[in-house]
Structures are given as structure tokens and as C-alpha cells.
Amino acid sequence: MKAWVFGDNVDTDAIAPGRYMKSEIEVIASHCLEGVNADFAKEVKPGDVVIGGRNFGTGSSREQAPAALKHLGVAALVAESFAGLFYRNALNLGLPTVECREAKRIEQGDRVAVDFEQGKITILDKNISFSCDPIPTHLMQMVRDGGLLAHLEKRLK
């Protein structure tokens, strides 16, 4: 639940660098965001949350960008805004992703809880809560199922 805070316009080439795109997700994930924060991929812990500024995930359609974050154990993505294609990709992989106008109130290292169904973010140690956009209702079941692949698997059974 520790927050890793990034700035505006973090692009997919930074999240999943092109030269590793031939490789399996383990390799791509080990280079995730290395050009922005060299410690991130090494030190991020399962359950941590990634916080972005404006237009997080701008650029490519490469799904390996949210997949790398998910592989590292990131539990949720919060940003002032997301690039639309990245946003769809993240939810399709079952990675809870919410837009929050007040995302910049979250500081590096804050312990945060994200209620993506109610649309509420809490900074635990500071006892601050504020609202975020919940995950849209028509996508909630897919996210609960663990993403589009698992959702389709359930539907086709």
C-alpha cells in the first residue's frame, strides 16, 4: 500500500521499454520505469500503489506497460488522468485504475488505501480522505473477475 509517486506524461516506453518487448513479462517488468526511478522495479512491494500525474501511460498500445506494473505486484493505479488506451488496457488486465483530481496530494511513501468501488482514497498515516472516480459499473465485474481474459473464460463456460 506504499505510494510510488510519478509526474505528468509518464509514457509507455518508460513503463515497458521497446528493446525488451520481445521478452517475457518478467524481463520487461525488471526494467519497468528504470529511466524515471531506478529503484522502483527493485524495491516496489506487492500491494504498493502507483500514483501518476496527468496523462499517465501516454503513447503505445503495448499492454506490457500495465502488465509489467501488475507483474511487480502493484495493486492499484491512481492518476490525475490516464491516457485512454492505457486505462482500458489496465482494467482489461484486472489492474484497478482510478482517476483522481487530487492525486497530487499523495506523497512518495504515503500508505494509501484505495476503494475503487466507492471512489475513495485514504492516506492512512495522515488520516486524510478524498474522492476519486470509481471504476465504471459496466467494467466492475470484469475487474473483479481478474480482467477480460478471466471474465471471458467465465462467460464461455
Place this chain on the structure above:
Amino acid sequence: MKQTLAQKLVARAAGKSSVTPGEIVTCKVDLAMVHDSSGPRRLKPMLERLNAKVWDPSKVVVITDHYLPAYDEESRNIIRIAREWVKEVGVDNFYDAQGICHIVLPERGHLRPGMFAVGGDSHSPTGGAFGAYMFGVGATEMLGVMVTGEIWLKVPHTIAIELDGALGPGVAAKDVMLHLIGRLGMDGGRYQAVEYRGSAIRKLPMQERMTLCNMTAELGGQTGLIASDAVTKDFLKREIEIWASDAEAPVLESHRLNASELAPQIAAPHSPANTMAVTEFEPIKLDLAYIGACTGAKLVDLRMAASILKGRQAKTRLIVAPASLRDQQVAEKEGTLKVLLDAGAELLANSCGMCAGYGEHLLAENTVAISTTARNFKGRMGAASAQVYLASPYTVAASAVAGHIADPRELLN
């Protein structure tokens, strides 16, 4: 109720008489395009896990472009999977090493005005230049399309770009987009439909229109759209339907730009939004000029570069990767290619080349390059220390001749 082009296209695909921006709809997909990187190698294992079949192989187009030429075991394997998968699934629309997907798709007649299409690549809005709704999706979302033939959509608002006048000599669609991205930001499109219209658009040839819609990705739109007209018909060489916005259909925003007043633009490292007019730049010394990608190496782009390079020599290393084999063949026949080669160009394959940073050609440490591609994110085309400036084919060619960033208007023949 007056409807925009985007609303009309989405309504048709959703089987409704009209739709309202913000409404969630399910659309039937007329065409799904994938390439070697996001396509078969990702779709095949997921389809097998679901034990599902492709909903309609006749509506699927597979084009290899990212890992060509294959240069190691992994890239050879990715291409092999694509070649085998189309046979397994029964996809007849397979274009292997014919060029970049966004260019090959309309070139081979797969796009028509009125269609609703998805592509497994972020530059898929290129198809919107044909009066079709086309946008990019990731591999898992594409799997959903392959299994169901459908996709959900939040009906977009329209952001209108009104382009008056006419582009001056040495100024291109690429300059329009760099200017707009600089002015509105990489999220200026707000994941809505960006429609380009006005007198300057009607005068633009099809491949220049494609550049506008292509770089709508960098503007942050879901798709870029241009109403179909006689130019569309001539390019497709067939009868077409006219798809256009109703006059006075409400739009979210409208931005005007007088094309006649626009100077060549350059985006400095490391963002396409980091744009200024070429006249604002110092003569920054360059190592490499790159003419490549779906954004900047179509036939129209090669001709722009040749108009500057004719009878001149490049002082920098000059690399040209024509966006499609067919465009290269026309360029060869008409003499355009010879002009480029005589100027000292090295010719690369008809593929994504250096643009995506997936292949064997990457920028070395500290390289300073000027490029016709769409993105100059740090490290995208190679070393993180490389500096990439984005510009039109005119400006890239003029800068190659000068050895530094240069205004192409001074070299027009």
C-alpha cells in the same frame, strides 16, 4: 438532433439511430487489424486458453511490420508465429513484409468510409482519415474482439480542428500536428474524437490526411476523423459513401488554425509537445536524419524529402525506411527513390524500423537525430542519452543537407 461524424459512425456500429456523447454502447466490429508484436503471439495462447475461435476470420487483417527484418531467435519466432497462426485460423488477409500496417491496410483496400474498425496499435486512428471510426486497443481487448466481434465504447465528444487557408510551401501535415500537440498538449484530445475539417483539409492529399489522423495518438484523442470526399474516393479507386458531420452538430471544443500562417515546426527532446517553429531553433548540429515510420515515410513524405534533396548531398547520416513496399516501388519508378539514394541515403526495410525501438537499428549513446517519426520519448529509439528532434520530411531533409537543424523553406527548388 444534429450528429457529428463520430456519433454517426458509432451509432451505425451500435445498431442505433443516434447516440449521445458519454453513453456506453457496444459496437459490432467491421475490421480488426493486428501486427506481429501485439497480434498472433499474444492472441494465440489466450484463444487456446479459452478454447475459442476467431468470430470472423474474413474481418481480420494481419500485417507483419514490427520485428522485420527479424534479426535474432526471438524476433524470428515472433514472425513465425504470425505466419503459422493466419493459416491455422484461416485469415486470408495476411500481408507479410509489405510495409507498416497503417499504410498497408488502406493501400490494399481494406478501409471504407462508414466502417467501425480496431487496430492492435496506438497509431490505428490513421484509418479515421477515410471517414471510418478506427482506434487502437491492447492485446487482451483485441482478444475480446476476436472472440465476440464486439467492443464497448463510451460515445466520444468531438473536438473540432478547423484548418483554414492552405499549407505554404515546405509546410506539411506533420507541422500541423506538432503545432497542435504543442498547443493543446499530449492529452489535448482528451480521449475523444478529433475531427479535422476546413478548407485546408479538403485540399490535402490522402496520405497527408493520414498523417493528421495518425498523430491524433500523440494528441491524446481516441481517434482522428476526416469526412470522406472525392479525394477519399480517388485514393480508394471505388465508389464510396459520404460520411460527414451534420452542419452545426454540437462539439466539445473547436480550435482554429490558419494553415497559410503556419511555419515548419520542430519538437525538441523528449516530447512531441515540446514544439516550436523551426525559426526559434539554434542550428543544432545533427548526427543522423531519419525518414521512416507510418507518420513520415509514405510516398507523399518521400516526395517531400526528395524535393529538398534533389541535386544535394546529406552532411549527416541519412536513413530512409519507406513505409510500404508499394510506396517504395512507385518512388523507384518515378525517380524519387534515386534522388534520396543519390543524396546519400541508406535504405532500410519497409517496416517500423528505428521508430518503435524494437529492431536491430537503434540510436547509439549521445546521438543527436532529427526524425519524421511521431514520438521522441527518452530512450524510445535507442540510448536514453540520444536526443531526437521531430519534424516534417521537408525539415528533416533540409537539416540533413545543412548538417544542423534548418528551415526547409530556404532550400525549396
